[in-house]
Amino acid sequence: MESDLDRDLLTDQLREAERGAVAPWVSYPPVPWWYAPAYGAWATTYTLTLLLDGDAVRTVLQALHVVAMIAAIALIRRWRGTYPRGRAPRELNAPFALLVGGALVVLGVVSLLFQLVSPWLAAVAAFVLATLLVQLYERRYAAAAQRVRERLA
Amino acid sequence: MTTSDAAGAARPEVARPAGSPLAELDPVLTAPKRLAVMGVLAASTSSDFAFLRDHLAVSDSDLSKQASALEQAGYVEVLKSGRGRGSVTTFRITKAGRVAFERHRATLRALLEGGGEPGS
Numbered sequence: 256m257e258s259d260l261d262r263d264l265l266t267d268q269l270r271e272a273e274r275g276a277v278a279p280w281v282s283y284p285p286v287p288w289w290y291a292p293a294y295g296a297w298a299t300t301y302t303l304t305l306l307l308d309g310d311a312v313r314t315v316l317q318a319l320h321v322v323a324m325i326a327a328i329a330l331i332r333r334w335r336g337t338y339p340r341g342r343a344p345r346e347l348n349a350p351f352a353l354l355v356g357g358a359l360v361v362l363g364v365v366s367l368l369f370q371l372v373s374p375w376l377a378a379v380a381a382f383v384l385a386t387l388l389v390q391l392y393e394r395r396y397a398a399a400a401q402r403v404r405e406r407l408a
Numbered sequence: 409m410t411t412s413d414a415a416g417a418a419r420p421e422v423a424r425p426a427g428s429p430l431a432e433l434d435p436v437l438t439a440p441k442r443l444a445v446m447g448v449l450a451a452s453t454s455s456d457f458a459f460l461r462d463h464l465a466v467s468d469s470d471l472s473k474q475a476s477a478l479e480q481a482g483y484v485e486v487l488k489s490g491r492g493r494g495s496v497t498t499f500r501i502t503k504a505g506r507v508a509f510e511r512h513r514a515t516l517r518a519l520l521e522g523g524g525e526p527g528s
Contacts, residue, residue, distance in 0.1 A: 265516055272446070332453075
């Protein structure tokens, strides 16, 4: 009897520890509607910097894009109240792979359009493809996060 | 009366029943809410008061009490920024805290895999 009680207590404790350990990955407020288009706008404006003639101006603007991305991450961290680190729950591996692979595809398509068709078409494609990618990623991530919560319920 | 573990953190001595698997565990972390706090902090760069409170579904005073116990044990550091209503309290796990949490979690798993018997 005592050993069964101990076992139940141990199981409860481990479950609390595991639930805590995934919380930074799977507990977050709803993503606002403008989140994906904001990434699309960033991709578009970055693409457009490639049209600029002056190296110095182009470099400064591209550096500002990097600063903007870092600032966005800091704001996201503040908004969420936490920022995950370490190994993510295994269910999130697929959405991460989608994001990385998708980003490479977007980069490839936009580069080809820029060089072979039209820089302006490339800028439009950057907006559309980046927005779609981020939307798809957020949906897949939300579904994976739900599976994590169900596993530890 | 307190003892120090290998990481130098003070750990309060608590009477534990002899022969029970729970005797092998860190007494600071056997409280479920404290363990959950440590779990969150071990998996984050830092977490603020509101996030921890909402995740644990506890009151402000309860979370403050749990966090204070962890801070006294040297497992958590508390950072305050801003003033008045705009102030933010953030928690970060210490090196000693991370070691203690990982050890506690590994012990729980080992005990459960071993059938919960002491020394298995």
